[in-house]
Amino acid sequence: MTRKIIFFLLVFFFWAMPVYALDIQVPSEVGRGEPFWVEISSDEKLTGIMVGWMDREFAVPVDQPGAQRILLGAGLARKGAYELDLVLYRDEKSRNKTFTITVKDKEYPEQHLSLPEEMVTPPQEVHDRIARDRKQIRSALGSLTMDRYWDGDFREPVPGEVSSPFGVQRFLNGQPRSAHQGVDFRGPEGTPVKSIARGRVVLTGDFYFGGKTVILDHGQGIHSLYMHLSRIDVQEGNFLTSGEKLGEVGMTGRATGPHLHLGVYVLGDAVDPMYLLQR
Ligand SMILES: [Zn+2]
Structure with a gap:
């Protein structure tokens, strides 16, 4: 009862x-x-x-x-x-x-590039380095901070025009490669690269493909990644405001000319940054 x-x-x-x-x-x-x-x-x-x-x-x-x-x-x-x-x-x-x-499903364009063969197929002795680079980058992009550092809109990292959009299916010397996980902005070497939003620097390094790289954690699963920099002006642990300089455009790593590769990640998945950037 x-x-x-x-x-x-x-x-x-x-x-x-x-x-x-x-x-x-x-x-x-x-x-x-x-x-x-x-x-x-x-x-x-x-x-x-x-x-x-x-x-x-x-x-x-x-x-x-x-x-x-x-x-x-x-x-x-x-x-x-x-x-x-x-x-x-x-x-x-x-x-x-x-x-x-x-x-x-969504269709993305194809891009065919011709590069010297040694840039397309990395030599055996760098395979371990590439695997280490990938692991380090994946781990930084997969981190999940509960705080939200970004606030409001995202801004462009450089003023340059887009030379290669997100999602492009790339063929290097005729061989299909993984789709483009970010956006390439054309820009002369030395152009200041600015944070797209407030965030904390979680990784800086010099990688085989990406060259000098910075990854920012914006909190709540959002990250931005900046590659091929000629120089890096920040250190891991630094907090950056939106629009703060983090480095300069360059062509370090595998790049055929000076440009900024910008990646934006949501819970570790690359998404098209152009949906978010104020132009
Ligand atoms: Zn790129």
């Missing part, structure tokens, strides 16, 4: 949790390689949001009133239906919402 009453009380307690108006804007479809925004507004102030996307989970602290914007994305290799799980907290109460987002 008593057990029954407790059971009913519990059921009533959960059933009777007050309902507040919520407006959640989520795209139902995105193209592979595209970043997208999730916007959440509520008539009662939320105290926190948990986001689950592509097998990663992170908490979004709600520190200001108004609509909350969360930046997510789908990498080039993604295809099909994915679930976005949101848990919305208001003090001790929470609500779960699940959305299905379809990642559609």
Whole structure:
């Protein structure tokens, strides 16, 4: 008898949790390689949001009133239906919402490049170095900081025009290579390269393919990567404001001319930076 009453009380307690108006804007479809925004507004102030996307989970602290914007994305290799799980907290109460987002195929152009054979097929003695480089870069891009350092929009790192867009399927001397994971900006050597948003320097190094490289962590799974720099002006652990100089355009690593390769990553997946940059 008593057990029954407790059971009913519990059921009533959960059933009777007050309902507040919520407006959640989520795209139902995105193209592979595209970043997208999730916007959440509520008539009662939320105290926190948990986001689950592509097998990663992170908490979004709600520190200001108004609509909350969360930046997510789908990498080039993604295809099909994915679930976005949101848990919305208001003090001790929470609500779960699940959305299905379809990642559609998207065509990207092809680019055919002719390079000296030794640049296309790296010599055996650098294979270990390339594997080490890749591991270090992947690990920096996969880190997940709960704080959000970026605020508002992203800005261009250099003023130059785009010489090679994101997603291009590259053929080197006729051999297919992995798709272009970033955007190349043309620019004379020595052009200052600026951070696209506020962030912390998590990796600097000189890599076989990328040359002098800087990776910034913008928090909540967002990273930016800058390659082929002629010089690096920052150190790991430095905090940079949006638009702060981090180095200069160069052609270190595998590059046929001076340019900046900019990558933007969401939870470790490369997405097209041009959707985010203010031009
Ligand atoms: Zn590039």
